[in-house]
Amino acid sequence: MKRLNPDNCSVVIFHNQGEELQETLELLHKVFSDVIVKSRQDEVLAELDAQQAKDKRSTLLLIDAESCRMPSPDDCPDLLLTVVRLLMQNAIRNVVPIVCSSLDSPSFMVKCLEQGAADFVLKPLSQDVIKTLFLNVTRYQVKRIKEDSSAVETNKGQIWSKFKDRLKGVFLKEDRLSKLVADFYTPKPSVRRSSMASMLSDRKEYLKSQICSWDFLPLELDDKDLIQVVYMILDQVLCTFDQLDSLRVPSGDLYHFIFDICNSYHSANPYHNFRHAVDVLQAIYYFLCQIGALEPMCPEMGGKKEKVEHPLLQLLEPLDIFALLMASIGHDVGHPGVNNLFMVNTSTPLAILYNDRSVLESFHAMSFFHLLQQHCFSSLTDIRANPDYAIFRKIVVNSILATDMSMHDEYVQNIQEQAQRIKRQGIDLSDKAACEKDKILLCGALIKCADISNCARPFPLAKAWAKILAEEFFEQGDLEKELGMAVLPIHQRGKICLEDFQITFKKFVALKLFEAVSQVTSQMQFTVDAIYDNINQWEIMKTERASPLNHIQPAPDGTPARPRPGI
Numbered sequence: 001m002k003r004l005n006p007d008n009c010s011v012v013i014f015h016n017q018g019e020e021l022q023e024t025l026e027l028l029h030k031v032f033s034d035v036i037v038k039s040r041q042d043e044v045l046a047e048l049d050a051q052q053a054k055d056k057r058s059t060l061l062l063i064d065a066e067s068c069r070m071p072s073p074d075d076c077p078d079l080l081l082t083v084v085r086l087l088m089q090n091a092i093r094n095v096v097p098i099v100c101s102s103l104d105s106p107s108f109m110v111k112c113l114e115q116g117a118a119d120f121v122l123k124p125l126s127q128d129v130i131k132t133l134f135l136n137v138t139r140y141q142v143k144r145i146k147e148d149s150s151a152v153e154t155n156k157g158q159i160w161s162k163f164k165d166r167l168k169g170v171f172l173k174e175d176r177l178s179k180l181v182a183d184f185y186t187p188k189p190s191v192r193r194s195s196m197a198s199m200l201s202d203r204k205e206y207l208k209s210q211i212c213s214w215d216f217l218p219l220e221l222d223d224k225d226l227i228q229v230v231y232m233i234l235d236q237v238l239c240t241f242d243q244l245d246s247l248r249v250p251s252g253d254l255y256h257f258i259f260d261i262c263n264s265y266h267s268a269n270p271y272h273n274f275r276h277a278v279d280v281l282q283a284i285y286y287f288l289c290q291i292g293a294l295e296p297m298c299p300e301m302g303g304k305k306e307k308v309e310h311p312l313l314q315l316l317e318p319l320d321i322f323a324l325l326m327a328s329i330g331h332d333v334g335h336p337g338v339n340n341l342f343m344v345n346t347s348t349p350l351a352i353l354y355n356d357r358s359v360l361e362s363f364h365a366m367s368f369f370h371l372l373q374q375h376c377f378s379s380l381t382d383i384r385a386n387p388d389y390a391i392f393r394k395i396v397v398n399s400i401l402a403t404d405m406s407m408h409d410e411y412v413q414n415i416q417e418q419a420q421r422i423k424r425q426g427i428d429l430s431d432k433a434a435c436e437k438d439k440i441l442l443c444g445a446l447i448k449c450a451d452i453s454n455c456a457r458p459f460p461l462a463k464a465w466a467k468i469l470a471e472e473f474f475e476q477g478d479l480e481k482e483l484g485m486a487v488l489p490i491h492q493r494g495k496i497c498l499e500d501f502q503i504t505f506k507k508f509v510a511l512k513l514f515e516a517v518s519q520v521t522s523q524m525q526f527t528v529d530a531i532y533d534n535i536n537q538w539e540i541m542k543t544e545r546a547s548p549l550n551h552i553q554p555a556p557d558g559t560p561a562r563p564r565p566g567i
């Protein structure tokens with residue numbers, strides 16, 4: 001390791017407060033030759049990149065906590081969290097984050113260190129403190145090396161040493177998983193974590209009414225709204241059930257978790273982006289309210305009290321409900337915008353890793369669980385800390401895997417059989433294994449409905465989603481064409497009209513599922529009715545398009561009308 005002294009450290013300061021920085025800067029310049037001040041977080045990240053490109057020097061990053069306004073004053077600075085995440089992913093190296101603040105609170109100081117700060121210093125910085133700041137570089141590197149090497153060596157018994165070499169490969173260290181998921185984590189500078197605190201209560205009320213409506217249209221919401229929607233749903237569930245009180249976390253921690261989920265979706269995908277995830281989460285929330293498993297956050301929505309208790313409801317514990325909601329928001333994380341067949345046909349490393357089976361869904365489930373491990377819900381993912389680990393993981397993983405459409409018919413058949421069996425003989429609560437199987441199937445059925453709930457939304461919404469999905473299919477087709485691969489008709493522009501694309505999917509894929517689920521729980525019947533309505537609407541559009549009048553009717557300006565092009 002290069003011998004350290006202040007000369008081979010640069011200092012980047014994040015500071016955008018009105019208060020005078022001049023004095024501190026003078027002191028810093030006496031010790032360090034390279035001191036840079038940045039007032040915006042994106043500029044800081046760019047500067048850290050630039051510093052690395054220059055040489056292999058270490059960079060001390062001084063984060064002025066007061067420059068990062070957070071949802072609550074004792075929340076960790078969002079810049080710290082972003083930098084620590086980038087360090088863990090090896091996306092940046094040799095950066096040592098230090099928080100400086102005038103908040104003289106031991107719990108805040110400890111929290112910053114726990115979240116990955118190398119040190120915490122009180123403002124104003126004195127000459128003595130500044131002189132020793134560079135020591136953090138050594139301390140931070142030593143800490144990281146120690147963490148790396150201690151991951152597997154926790155148990156040093158005799159049998160362990162016999163197995164050690166064989167188990168080395170399968171005890172994947174967390175940072176290796178981090179590297180796997182790092183590539184799709186793209187911080188979106190447009191939404192600042194601190195900005196959540198400023199959302200007006202009118203806006204929150206509007207979002208609440210949206211959450212409770214089947215007319216929910218996330219296409220009209222921006223990322224900040226979408227994050228707030230997720231927050232409101234998770235927060236409500238955590239606060240409703242006493243059984244979940246150990247999972248209640250400070251609001252800032254919950255926001256950070258949701259921000260990182262948002263950042264783990266590719267916004268360049270027309271369809272499989274954070275909006276779709278929030279849409280699926282809202283659909284699940286709506287279904288759970290309809291079937292009486294949740295009390296809606298808007299009393300006017302009705303729900304729990306008016307509904308007759310369904311036998312399956314007795315199976316859903318609060319943690320199961322929470323797991324299903326979590327699975328919904330995480331079910332497509334890191335989606336690349338191309339489908340499983342593409343992953344297999346191009347023999348991507350992910351397809352090799354998962355043996356061509358549910359490649360994307362396996363990847364989403366793995367990545368999402370990894371995200372959970374890194375946040376305030378990490379206790380849920382720790383087999384030693386959480387007695388309900390097994391069932392929580394089972395619901396999250398199985399529900400995400402259930403969204404693989406290649407298993408659709410198998411699921412539909414299982415749901416139909418479940419409906420008939422329950423009608424015939426009810427549920428035997430003493431048969432724990434059977435109950436768990438039923439519960440997993442119910443969660444799979446609900447998330448499947450939520451995943452393709454677009455086609456059961458009111459027609460204008462269903463149409464908007466259909467166009468977006470078609471665009472994603474076409475973009476995959478464009479790519480396949482460029483790669484010289486075979487392209488399916490639904491991926492070719494202008495080949496199949498939007499009406500046929502939708503009518504076929506609804507009649508032959510979606511209806512079977514929604515009808516089966518409505519057999520299990522009649523409160524879902526409204527989705528079947530909506531799909532029939534939408535099929536009618538698409539049929540009408542198709543007839544209008546095919547009508548000879550459409551071809552010969554002159555346009556108002558007298559020029560002959562042309563047949564409308566395909567999608």
Ligand code: 5GP
Nearest residue numbers: 332403405451452454455466469501502505
């Ligand atoms: P996801 O990939 O979002 O987990 O699962 C949903 C899949 O269902 C989509 O990728 C898509 O293939 C299919 N899907 C959802 N809605 C529609 C639709 O309206 N039409 C068609 N053809 N497929 C749909």
Ligand code: MN
Nearest residue numbers: 331332403451
């Ligand atoms: Mn999906």
